[in-house]
Every structure is written in C-alpha cells, then in structure tokens.
Amino acid sequence: PATAQEEKPQIIIAYDGDIDHIELMQFRSVAAYDATANLYEPLITQTVVANDSGELVGQAEFEGAIAESWEVSEDGTVFTFHLRQDAKFADGTPITANDYKYTFDRAITGPGYLALLTPFMAIDTADQIQVIDDYTLQITTNRPAALTETILGFQVFGAISQATASANATEEDPWAEQYFHQNSNSSGPYVITEWNQGVEYVFEPNPNYWRGPEFFQNSATIFRVVPEASTREQLLRAGDVDVALGIPFSSLDALKQDSNIAIHAIPTTRIYHLGMNNNVAPFDDVRVRQAVSMAVPYDAIIENVLAGYGQQPKSPVSVGMEGYTDEYWSYDDGDLEAARALLETAGYGDGFEIDLTVPQEDQGRVDAATWIQAGLAEIGITVNINAVPTAQFSELLYSHELPFFIEQWYSWGNDPFYQLTFNLKCDAFPNYVNYCNPEVDALIDAGTFSRDPQERADLIRRAQQIIVEEAPWAFLYQPDLIIATRSNVTGLALFNDLTLRYAYLGKTE
C-alpha cells in the first residue's frame, strides 16, 4: 500500500485564514475547524451522498464512525455505543470507551465552550456518560432530545487519547491544554506532519486510521495560508493550488470563464441578519422594526453583494433547514409606502439617524450595510456605517447594547430549534437583540426535547410566525459556501459543519 499511497496526488488548499491552534475545545479560527475535523473522529458521523455536481453532501442520517453500531432505548434517553475494536489513535494505541468518557469529561467540566452544547442532548453532568467496558459506552440523557445524534457527530466530540492527555497534563494544566494546542494524537483520518504557523500545514494520512489507506484519495493535503483574496485567485488560475477558499463572490463570474476552474457554490444555512436591539429606541417599537424589514433592498444585496450566490431567508430559520417556512413573510422588498406609514404611526415620520455597526474585516457585511443604507434612506432613516475591527465588534455585541448591526449565525446542528435557542431565546447570550417572548421560549424548549418530527414541525411553524411578525431581525441573506477548485479536483465532501473532509479529495488526470 505504501507505493499506492505515493501515486496518489497531493492536494494544496489556499486558505484565507490561519489556524490559531487545534485544541479541540477552544480553537477559534475557521481554519482550525477544518483542521480538527480531519484530526478527530467522533463516535458517529453523517452519511454523505454525491449530488448532481459531484459534491459529497452530508445527510441527516448517521452512520458509525468509531462506534461500529449503537442502540437507542425506547424512550430515546439511553444510547449504547459499541466501539470498533480495530480503531486506533495515530500512536497505535487502541481507541477505547475510556477515551470517549475522557473526552466528554473534558467537554463538560474542562476547558472550552462545549458545556453549552451538551444541554441539547439533555446532558448536564459527566456522570451521564458511562463506560460499560473497553468498547462499550453508554450515554444517558435526562429526557429525549432531538439533537443527541447530531451533536454526538460533531467533530468536537472526537476521541482524545486519555493516555496522551494525562502524560502531558501538569498541576496547572490538568487537561493538557498546552500540549493539545499544537499537537494531536489523531483519532481521525489525518495527522499533521508539518506545522508552520502562518505559512503552511501538511496533513498526511493517519496510518492507523480505521478505514484503512484505501479510504484516502490523496497522499497529503497541504494547507496554505494566503491572506490576500486576489492572490488566492491568481494561484488557483495558475494551478499552483488545487482548492481556494474565501474567493469573493464578485470574482466568480470571471473565474468561471476559466475551464480549468470549477466553482462549487454550495447552499448553506448560514444566515445573516440585521439585528435591531429590542431594548433600544427606536427599535423597541415593533413598527420601526417592521418598517426597516420592509425597506431593506434584499434583492440588491443578493444580486450585488453575493453576486447572486445565495438566497434570501424569510424567517429566522434558515432556508434549507427542516421546518423552514416563508408563509408568514410580509415584508416584500420595496414596499416603501407601507414602511413610511409604519414609521409615521410609530412617531418617526421624519425618520431618524442611526449607526449601523459591522465588522470591517467582513467585506460582505460592509457592502450589505451600504445597500441597507441606501434602502433605508428611502424611508427617511439616515444610516451611518460604523465598520469596526472584529474584536471591537464582538465586544460591542456582547454588551447587548448595540442598537443596529449585522450579525451572522451558522448552526452546526443544522436544526431550527438549535438555531433559535442560541439566537432568540430570552437571555441567551448570543441573543444580542434582546428579543424575549416567553411563548417562543416555550416553543423552542418543547421542540428541542421532542424526537417527534411532526410535533417539531408544528412547533417551529408557530415560532416562525411569531418571530417574523415581531421582526427582531431583518433576515438578510444566506450566502452560498464558495469552494473554488481546479476542475480536475474530485471528492469535495461537506458535512453540516461545512468543513472539508480532506480524505475524499482527489484528482483526475
């Protein structure tokens, strides 16, 4: 097989950002997200199916990864996983139930934010995860939850070797965070063989990966940091990289002219919204929010900012998510008369002036703000665009006092309740508009802990009705995920988490 490996191509990917670190539960960068997805293997994983354009898209069904099989109890609260006996970490030690137990302990009581995710599985304490034997793991949830499998499939619940961790733990650093910042004992398909921060990372197949060497379509995947967008484009055109991420929408038409380049525009559920702080005048008045929702030039934004590569959501649930509906949408683009009338009744007949805050590094949001500025000007609202550095933007958001901003959300869980829980539940931290409706909260809770699809569908319809009506957000756009490749690149595999699974990437001659 060694010789077969060498015949396989190398894949070079130009990234728009750098990896900060790969500590599974604390990394921040998008690039690290891609990296860890290829380094850590969860119990179960999404199945992939090729679509018309040859992309491998993750499905709602799950299949075993390290877990060979699993059972769910009748009431949906007890999950028993049977681990593969042949699965090994990169260092050759077997992956056991203890390692997963350790992983969950680390997630729930250790560093990082994962404790925010476990409630979706109705898990509060580490005790709910139990090792039955070396290859059997049992998870008991407090109540049936819709997303248990989904969340267990997240890469962040991939196996961490307990032995490696304890070998590198210290008094001050019981979870061996320092070690894992730049090291991994891979449970997943790849190992990092070269770590050159800010420049390049080389991923080579993990020789101990349970799926075996045949699984890999390349002999190595090289991750290159290329901050400047136009440089990435030029590299791709010249064939110096195989895959380029973060290509601006506006370049796509031109790139498409090149027969050596394939543009993969993958619809996603990432949703951009215009946040209006319900606690701050004038947005504390629902009529103002509705008027704004009417005046935003949605088409122009999608046409110009996304160059058409995206769609307009008409509810807080993203298009493409289960239960999405646009039936309550009543803010048609360009209904300016109605908008002015609403402002009039709200007492803002003469309009008002407001700062629209966006992170300056996100050109799309800055551009969208420009169109919004133009649109709102039509109904007498003067918008000043306040583009601030990302760090400052976050801080402003987190104060929950920012009146008017563009924020985006992407649900790993690809689930409407998951999405609403974080964004629009009373007192949820990322609910930066301070929207609060107890009825909506109740609907979300009910949906989160129901495993009945029909019930969930009804609940989410009702929630969408209320939220669209109360317009805490103006739903702006859902951009497609753009992955530009050389046209001979095959095997673009994407799960819900929108990260590339390198192993599928190959090249035809």
Added chain:
Amino acid sequence: MTEPILRVEHLVKHFREGRHTIHAVNDVSFEVYPGEAVAVVGESGSGKSTMARCIIRLERPTAGRIVFNGEDITHHSARQMRPARRMLQMVFQDTHESLNPLFSVRRILREPLILHGLNHDKTQILGALEKVKLDQNHLGRRPHQLSGGQKQRVGMARAMITRPQFVVLDEPTASLDMSLRLQTLNLLRELQRELNMAYLFISHDLSTVRHLCDRVLVMYLGRIVEAGRVEDVFDHPRHVYTQALLSAIPIPDPTIQRQRLLLSGETPSTRQLKPGCGLQDRCPHVSAECRVPIPFYKVSDGHVAACRLAKPPIIEEKL
C-alpha cells in the same frame, strides 16, 4: 577722574566641554571710564568675545564681579538684566548674522525702543538711520537686501538707538573691506563723540585699534598680559607677546625692513593652563621666573605688563 562706568574684577569664565574645562577667561580686571574707547586685542581664542559676552551678561561668569554704572550685575537673572540693557549695548562680530534675516530694518530699529518703553515714532528711527548715514529708503529692506557695510551700520544703529552709555563692539570691522573699514571706524568715532559713549572695542586687527582707541588691553590665553595707552603699548611694547604680535603684522611699505620676532609653535590649548606666563613655551626669552605667576609690572603711567622683561630694575639700583 570720574567713577568708572564699568568695573570688571577678577572675572573668570570656564566652559565645561565633556570632561574638560575650557579656561576661556582667567582672572581679568579692568575699568572703563565714561566716554573712553578701550580696545581688547589678542589672537583668536584668547577670550575676548567670552569676556564681552560676560560683561553684557549673555554668559554667566564663573567667578568675579561685574559692576556696571555702580550696579553689580554679576548675578542678575535674565529678567533683572533687562532694564540695564538699555545702557549696555553690543555690536556683533558677524555683520551678516547679527541681523534677523526676516526682520526689516524698520522693525530691527524699532524693537529696542518698544522693549524699553521709549518713544518709537518714525522720527526716532530716521534720526538713528541718519546718524549711521543710511537713508529712509533702507527702512523697508531686509538684511539680505543690504550690503555688508550697510548691515554693519544697521547693527550699529540698533545698538546706539537707545542712547546707551556703554557699547561693546566685537570686531565690528572684521568682515569689511579696507575702505569700508575705514568709513566704519570714522563713523564710530563720530558717534562716540556725539553721544559720549564708552566703547569696549574688541579686535585682533591692531591697526584699526590704533586708529580708534584710547587705551588697549592685550589678551593672551584668557589673561591680560599688557595694558596701557595705545601709543605707549604699540610704540613701546614690553611683553614679548605684544612685541611678537606687533612685529607679525605686515607693514604696507616696501621700504621698511623689519627684524621680525617669530614665536615658535602655536597657542597652547585652553583646556589645561600652566601656571605662570602663557607664552612660556613659545617665548625666546623664557626663564624659570616665567613658570610661576607673574604680577603686572608698571612700565609707565597707566602702562603695565605681565612679563619679566618689563620688571623695573629697582633691586639693582638699591644695591
């Protein structure tokens, strides 16, 4: 005689330069009486300008006393000095750089009047101009529009306009041509007579001194080595240095053949001073006596010299 207008007593001025001390002026004492022109001559670096700058308090003396018009101004602050400046003026060496290039002649002349609260209307200024033989149409000009001689005259007018009693002239003619120089000297004499001012006239050009001054102080290495009436000192120099200085000056007369007294070597550094005569390493007549401090010997009335050769042979007479 009347009270001196200026009395300098044991004036010392040292500069620090890194770790070194520059002994610019070392224990200088003299007096200037109203209406008299006293020359200070000596080679470059002998401390003439430094002494002058101490007198008009552009520098703070290291030691000694300066009494001007009966007032001890040695330790006056800049503010305290201001009133006295009306009576104590200076004409600077470099004609070109002593006038602010951005100021017009009018402004240059008006400023001292305003500062001292004097009448500063046009007649005053015109009067001053007239005294230095410039006319009205120079008023609007800037220094760069004036010739060297004209600039020097503006500088003189500025010093004279407050009708001071005492003016220090630091080589006012050094950068001028022969004919201009003569004109300037004559002008200075006229002004002095007219305004009854006292001059301290600094120069290393001995011929101009002879032309203008009443008394002369010869400086070497920051000390006065000989002093007296101009005729006495120039015609009967007693200090070897004075003799060498005088003999070094070329005489524009091919018929005269002089025996030149050449000093060997060069002026020693002012960083370290040896006790005794400053000339001890260059003098052809040096003896052991020259290596200890030498007093002033009186040569004739008002003529003194700090040289062993000027020592009156009194002791031998007694014997």
Added chain:
Amino acid sequence: MTTTPDTGATDQSPSLWLSFWAILRSNPLFRYLLRRLGLAVLALVGVIGVAFFLTSVLPGNPAVVRAGPLANEERIERYEREMGLDRPLVVQFADYVVHLAQGDLGESWSSRQPAQDELRARIPATVELGIVAFGLTLAISLPLGILAAVYQGTIIDWVIRLFATFGASVALFWLALIGIHLFYYEWDIAPPPLDRLTIGTEEPPSVTGLFTIDSLLAGDIKTCRDALNHLWLPAMTLALVVSAPMTKMIRSAMLETLDKDFIRTARAVGLPPRTIILVDALRSAFIPVLTTSGIVFGYLVAGNVIVERVFSWAGVGQYVWQALDANNLNAVRGFILLIAVVYIVLNLVIDLLYSLLDPRIRLN
C-alpha cells in the same frame, strides 16, 4: 570592545580588573558607547510603557475574542481571569515587566503559544526580505544618487530625480498588486506570491533561518535558487519604494560633499575624477546617508507589513497585522518591542559605524 571574562579570571587580583576597567573607561569611544547604551535603555523603557498602555486601550476585549461566538458572561469572565485582564492596569503592567525581565513576552492569546517563540519563528523571513530589499535599495539608489549628483542639472539628473519623486509618491500596496498581476499572473516570470519556498520544497536545515544562506550552507543550490526566486519580486517592490527617498538622500549628500573644499583640493592636485568621486566624495557622503538609515529602516518595516500581507510572506509584519485584528495584545506588544529594540540597536550600530567612519566623532 567586548570583554567576556573567562571564569578562571576570578582568582586574578581584582586590581587588574579595576585597572582594565579604568583603561576602558578612559577610552572615549567606550565611554560614548556606554552613554549611548544608557540612553538606549531609557528609550526602551519608554517604549515598553508606551507599547503596553497604548495597546491596552485598543478597543475590544481580548477575552471576548477568545470566548468566541458561543460566548457567555461566565466564560468571558473566566477568560479575563485567566488572562489576567481583571486586574488593575498598573498591576498588569508590573506583571508584564516582571515577565519581560525574564525574556517572557507573555502568551499569544490566539495560538496560546509564547509570543516570543512565535515572533522568533517569524523574524528570519522578515530579516531575509528586509536585507535583500535593502541590498536592492542600495544597488538602485547608490548609482542613481551618485550619477544624479555628478551630472547635476543635466538630463540624467532630471530623470533620476523625477524617478525618485515619483517613487516616493507610489502607494506600496498598489505597486505590489500590480507587480503580482504582471509578473506572476500575466507574464509568469515570478513564482506564486506564496511565502518563501515553492510548495513541497524542503526547508534547509535552520542555521541562520535565512533560506538563501542556510541552503547554501547545506550545499543545496536548488533550494537557494528557489528562495531567491521567491524573494526578488517582494524585495524589488519594497526596494523601488524605499530607494526613492534613499536616492534623494544620496544625491543631496553627494552634492554637498562635491561642493566641499577638500574636493576642490583633490581636483587641484590632479587626482583622477573616479578616485575623487568614489573615494573622497562617496565616503564623506555616506556619513549623512548613514545617519538617516533609521528612517530607511522605518520605511522598510512599514512597507513590510503591507508587502508581507500581499505576498503571503510569513514574517513579523503579517503576524502583527493578524495580532492587531485579533486583539492579541501580547503579540502586538512583542512586535512593538522587537521593532524598537531593532531600531535602537540599529541606531547604536549606526553611531558606532559613524564614529568608525568619521574620525571627527571618535575623540569627542
């Protein structure tokens, strides 16, 4: 000048050391250096203070950045505590200084690695680019500056001055973008603007960190050529912009020198023009040029930030840009300190060179 006492020296009589010290102290050059060093340390202390407090008021809470999109108050507070941000600024500063004294610049908050390690890893790239750019700058501006001065007032002078003035007016990022577009994309003369080596080329074993030199040391001509190939376009871009002020400086220094009396003497005794220009004039002219090298250094560093970004060059310039964006304060501070130290050392070296080149300085 350097005096590294070997350990065996301790049993020698102390008076020997004292007298040695006395000799050193009486050496004016040494004393001068000592004083300069003292001043440099003072300036450095100032830089540390300014860097710390200036960056502390940068808007945006680093703990917030670290907490990420799934943040909540409790996590932010915990991170603030972990990162020491909850303490009064003065205490933070004291802590910073204490760590600094141990050579510890603190943790780079985005990668969680020691900032000094990260900076160290980035320095060679910047140094290599900087040196080559500076070399090119000299190669461009020395002949141009000399030519312009020697042929003052002629058409040559005109063209060179216009070039210099124009060069000083071009926005670096614009030039870099056009350069890439033309040389790489249109004409395919330059390699992809992707860091320092072609993908897949082994880095030479690190000795100096400079790939060109390390590869030569390892006898690997191919890698060296590859490194050079990657270097020339970014370096040239920088050099073009930097050589504009440099050319002007050399020209005016040369002109001033050519006007000096001693040049006239050299001509009056019949020395050939080449000797006069290259030996007498150039050496004198180099002194004022040298003193302004600090400014040139500034141009280079500032230019680096932009060039490194455009050419994906993983040097300190790109690093600080990312750090600034992520409110990674320790990294930003480390960078500022690095620049300040280099600048100060550079000035010291310049002073030293200056006093070596100019005997008039030596004794004062």
Added chain:
Amino acid sequence: MLHLLLRHFTLLLGSTLLIGFIGVAWIGPTQMKYEPEKVSRNTYERPSKDYPFGTDKFGRDIQTRVVHATQLDLRIAFTVALISFAVGSVIGAIVGYYGDWLDAIVMRGVDVLFAFPSFLLAMVITGVLGDSERNVITAVTIAYIPYFVRLTRGQMLTVRTLPYADAAISIGNPSWRVALIHLLPNTLAPSLVQMSMVAGWAILDTAGLAFLGLGITSPTAEWGVMISEGAQRITTGEWWMWLYPGAALVLAAFAFNLIGDGLRNLLQQ
C-alpha cells in the same frame, strides 16, 4: 526665461498639479451628476459617456467618487501637515531653545516615537481611536509630529547660537520672545519642505491604512478605500476601479513631493 522655468520646473509642475487638485476639490463636487455614496444597480459599468470613469460594485460613479475623494484626501493632507507642523515646530522651538532637562525629556520621548515607523504608529493609533476621518488625521498627525520636533529643534540649536539671537537678548527681549518671535520663524524653512512631504505621506498613509481596512472605510469616497475595492478586482478586469483613484493618489502625492523638492531647491540656493 526658459532657464528660470527649468530651474523651478519641479515647483511649477507640482504647484500646477496641486492647484488643479484644489480646483477639482473646490468646484468638482458641484459639477458632478451623481452622488458619491449613492448606490445604483448599474454596477461594474465600464467607462462610458454616462460614467466617464465607470462605476464600482455599488454602481456608484467612480468619477464622482474620485472628485469627492479629492476634497477629503486634500483636507487630510493639509490638516495633517499643518497641525503636525504647528505643534511640532512650537515644541521643537521651545525644547531647542531652553534645552537642558526639558530637551532631554522631550527628545527621549521623540526618540521613542521615532522608534516606530510612522505608518505603524498611525496604524496602532487608528486602531486605538477607531475609524473616522478625525481619528485618521489625529493618528497620522501624531505620527509626524516628531519629525517636526526634531527638525525644528535641530534648527533651533543652530540658530540660537547665531549672533542675532544674542542680539535679540542684548536689546532686552524676554526669552520667550527670543525663542518664538525671533528664532522660530527662522527655523521654519526646512519645515516647510518637510510639510509638503508630510502632506504627500499623509495621503499615502491614509490610503495604506484604508487598504488595511483602518481609518477611512467604505462607503466613504476616499482614494485608498477605492483602490482597495479596486484591488479586489485586479484579476477580473475592472481596471477602471483601481486605475483612476490610484492615478489620482499617485499624482497628488507626486504633486506634494514635487513641491517639496522644488522648495528645497529654492531654499538651498
């Protein structure tokens, strides 16, 4: 006459260019058919009769934006140059004249500021202050003040030893008058040259900051902002997006540099 023209060619060319720019900044905005920030659906139009310089990604008329940007950029250039000159010169003059510990302290401070390349300094300060025209001006101004402090101080150290400084004291001027009325004006000539250079640098710095997303940001019409918007299109053929603002920027900086050179020539004679 020709000789004269040639001698001051740089100054003449520079002034002509600058006057042209000032004219454009002054009258231009009123002559434009469009609004600089008014978006339209005619995005990425090539230069044509309707849009002489084409349009950008928001369908804004590039000519209008370049013209409006002229006003903004010149304003920044002049303000930065003037304020840094005024503040720097006075500090430099006082420090240079009074010397001593004041000099020692201030100059160490200036050394510290000098230790940062001015562009980086401006970068950090803009980061601290946030993005706005005023903050860019403040940041760039602060970055250039040390230049003037140094220059004026250096000049002052020479000038204060000149006889006319002594003359000013000896006729009874108080020391502040000597420093500020007599000497300061005489130290300004080199600063004038520096000022016009700084004006040029200020424009380049502003644009550089905008390129890095700092300072003036979209949608404001500013050359640097426009160039960096155009730079994103450098591969896709919308050359008019970066060419016109780029040319304006280079020409304006060129004008200031020419004037600086010309002034220097004039002063050196």
Added chain:
Amino acid sequence: MDMTEPLLALENLSVTITDNRGQSKPILQGVSFEIYPNEVMGLVGESGSGKSMTALAIMGLLPRRAKPQSGHIWFNGHDLLTLSKREWYAVRGSQLAMIFQNPRAALNPLMRVGQQVARVVRLHQSLKKRAAYEKALDLLQQVGIPDSQTRARAYPHQLSGGMAQRVLIAMMLACQPRLLIADEPTTGLDVTIQAQIFELIKTIQAEFGTTLLLITHDLGVVSEVCQRVAVMQDGKIQEVATVGELFAHPQHPYTQHLMNTLLRVDRPTNSRA
C-alpha cells in the same frame, strides 16, 4: 627681474557667470597679466573683485555656472582654455597647483594627513606605496611640522589651522608644480601664525624656485612677500607694477584709493587727530 618668456600669460580673459535667475553677469573682463618663472606675483583687490575667479580660471576649476567667454591663458605654449577634460588631469597638480584659504576644510576630513600627502606623492612621482609615505614624511618635515611621524597619523581636525596649511603646502610640494597659486592662504589664521606661514612660503620659494601667484587683499603682505603685483577691481586689472613702484608711485586712481585707506600699526594714521 628676469624678463624672459613668461611662464603663464593671461590674455584678455573674460568670464561670465549665470545666476539662478538665468541672468549672466561678467565677473572677469579682459584680464591680462603675465607671470615669469621664479617670481612671486601678487594679486590684490577688494573682496569680490575677481581674484579667486582668476585663479580658478587658471586651474580650470571654475564653478559650473561660470564660463570663459573670450581670451587665452597661455601656459607652456598651450592655451589652457582649449584643454580637454582629460588633458586637464595631466596639467593639474603636476604643472599647476593651488592652495586655498581655510586650510582645515581643504583637507579630506576622513583621511590621515600623511596618507593624503602620500597619495599625491604617488600620483606625481610614481613611487611605491611605502616609498611615497616616506617621502611624504620628508615633505612634512620640510614644511616645518615637528614630529612629523606622529603628526602624519593625525586627522585634519586634530591639526590647528597653521599646521593644516603646512600640510597643504607639503602636498603642493609633492606635486612639484611649475606654478603655485595661493589664494589668501592665511586668512583666518592668527597673525603670529600668519607670519610663520609667510616665512615658510618665502623659504620654500627661495629653495625650490617655485613660481608663485599670491592672492591677498592685504597690501602689507604684498609689500613683504611679492616682487610684482597686479591690482584688480571689478573684474578688471587696473595696474601691474613691481612692488616698489606701486607703493612709491601708484598710477591708477583705484590704487591710490587703496593706499589712502591703509591703516598702519607702526604709526598713528594721519586722519586721527
């Protein structure tokens, strides 16, 4: 006076200079005089009268903006004004040499003075490096620099003005020129030092028989050092005479004016009452 062939003859030399504004103005107008072998010729006149320009014209070192308009400078049967750049380098130094006022500035501040003299020796006497340096030390000794071994290792700024002027003279001796021009060689030096330098020039002139053109504005110097003298005013030669004649019977009104403005240190000036 040896009235053989003149060594150098200026014939009707006119030079104009173009100023910043592009206006040209004459600075030398029809200057003619001769210098004979082995004599000391004086050139006097007030500041700005064109003395230095005359000297520079002879040396071919006129400033860029000054251009000879007409006339000839005959030297050795050649007209110097027609020499090419290259030919000039054969003439300067070896045939003609010049010393300037402000001697310290006239030496390269970055080179030890011994080296500076030595490289001129090497240039004109084609000696080996070592030998040239030895020769340079000799020359320094000859111009009265005590302890020349040590002084040769000094840099110009470490020398006094008088010493520096001696070094320059040594440098000119190394050239062994046929004509040496000295442009106010003692301006800025102290009188006692000035006297020393003139003594030196006189000795050297007597010893080496160098022809000397001495430029000064001091008639005293002229009377002590020179044999013949030319008086200049406004770019024109007003009078050429032997020193004796000039002082006894000044012909030209300008010369008479100069005589009248003389101040003398050896006796009170007539005008002082």
